Amino acid sequence: MIRLASPDIREEDIDRLLAVIRSGDLVQGRSVEEFERAICDFAGIPNCAAVASGTAALHLALIALGIGQGDHVLVPAFTFPATANVVERVGASVVLCDVAPGSYVVTPDAVEAALSSSKDTAIKAIILVHEFGFPAEVARIAEIARRHGVKLIEDAACAMGTIADGYHPGHYSDVACMSFHPRKAITTGEGGALLSHNAALIEELKRLRNHGIRVRENGLDFTEAGLNYRLTNFQAALGIGQVHRFTDELIARKTLASHYRLRLDGIRQIGLPDNSSGHSWQSFMIVVEGVSRDLLKAQLLERGVESNLGAQALNCLSYFREKYRTDELSCPEATRLFRCGLVLPLYGKLTVSQIDVICDQVLTALA
Numbered sequence: 001m002i003r004l005a006s007p008d009i010r011e012e013d014i015d016r017l018l019a020v021i022r023s024g025d026l027v028q029g030r031s032v033e034e035f036e037r038a039i040c041d042f043a044g045i046p047n048c049a050a051v052a053s054g055t056a057a058l059h060l061a062l063i064a065l066g067i068g069q070g071d072h073v074l075v076p077a078f079t080f081p082a083t084a085n086v087v088e089r090v091g092a093s094v095v096l097c098d099v100a101p102g103s104y105v106v107t108p109d110a111v112e113a114a115l116s117s118s119k120d121t122a123i124k125a126i127i128l129v130h131e132f133g134f135p136a137e138v139a140r141i142a143e144i145a146r147r148h149g150v151k152l153i154e155d156a157a158c159a160m161g162t163i164a165d166g167y168h169p170g171h172y173s174d175v176a177c178m179s180f181h182p183r184k185a186i187t188t189g190e191g192g193a194l195l196s197h198n199a200a201l202i203e204e205l206k207r208l209r210n211h212g213i214r215v216r217e218n219g220l221d222f223t224e225a226g227l228n229y230r231l232t233n234f235q236a237a238l239g240i241g242q243v244h245r246f247t248d249e250l251i252a253r254k255t256l257a258s259h260y261r262l263r264l265d266g267i268r269q270i271g272l273p274d275n276s277s278g279h280s281w282q283s284f285m286i287v288v289e290g291v292s293r294d295l296l297k298a299q300l301l302e303r304g305v306e307s308n309l310g311a312q313a314l315n316c317l318s319y320f321r322e323k324y325r326t327d328e329l330s331c332p333e334a335t336r337l338f339r340c341g342l343v344l345p346l347y348g349k350l351t352v353s354q355i356d357v358i359c360d361q362v363l364t365a366l367a
Ligand SMILES: Cc1ncc(COP(=O)(O)O)c(C=O)c1O
Pocket: 053, 054, 055, 056, 079, 080, 082, 083, 129, 155, 157, 158, 178, 179, 180, 181, 190, 191, 192
């Protein structure tokens, strides 16, 4: 069976994790700091706060940027629901924006149109998702956000190593949020991080992840209603080596994605994802046309290839349908990608000949 995803966890990572467990120094501490420094070095962004998950990162970003009751937040319709759930959890409302057919992300024009046409809904922030690692046009979107006086959060859950307009997520926005769930490019089991040029914001986020504790000369003080969104030292220890090796992982993913593109190009029933040199290829999602995606997925499984649907169309999910009265037609592109998108296996340990096997099976199933 060729698995859909398989994290690059090596003996050296397990040894590092075990050393932390043996030390008894389990909760957030030195290994978390080392992990944060490794992420900063890799991304070229000076400040990082590691947290318990990508969802925790997004939740804290909204709190720290002052988004709450009565506010509206622009969210891509095609994403994992966590992007929007956190907006609902801070008491704000979601405004959905449809995505582009080949990149699966929102465009500057769509963002501009949404901000310009929603004057009375008080959009206070945009969450820009680099879905599957595709580099969204963040420089233009950041300029639009500034012009409209709106905060910009990058949901970079899938975008470790993505280079958008010359930089890693966290450069143009107020803050970028990453996830280290096992389906992501590196993993700490569960985990996440926030990246920003704004050192004061990251300090604030570090207090919020740790009960709102501020260390004063005469002891601890609790200066805000924080949460416990800390990462443990042993989770961080698992991630450190993966960050150090990630440049090689990225090269491997790009090579494998190019091979998929070569093999599947021109096949009538398959729409390929847009290519870009800054794509980090967390996932490779094709769009299946004229045949049932679910049938193809089942046939691939029978032939020893795991695959899965990509992301959700939020406009099609019960919560958003009921609260916002959306339907399939509200965001037709997201709906199409949700119904017809199929993610094929992609990770650094795969070989070009395994990609050939997967492509052969796809073509046989479609024949
Ligand atoms: C785009 C996006 N945002 C947020 C998340 C949430 O991350 P986590 O599972 O680490 O909470 C995910 C995870 O699947 C995601 O794909």
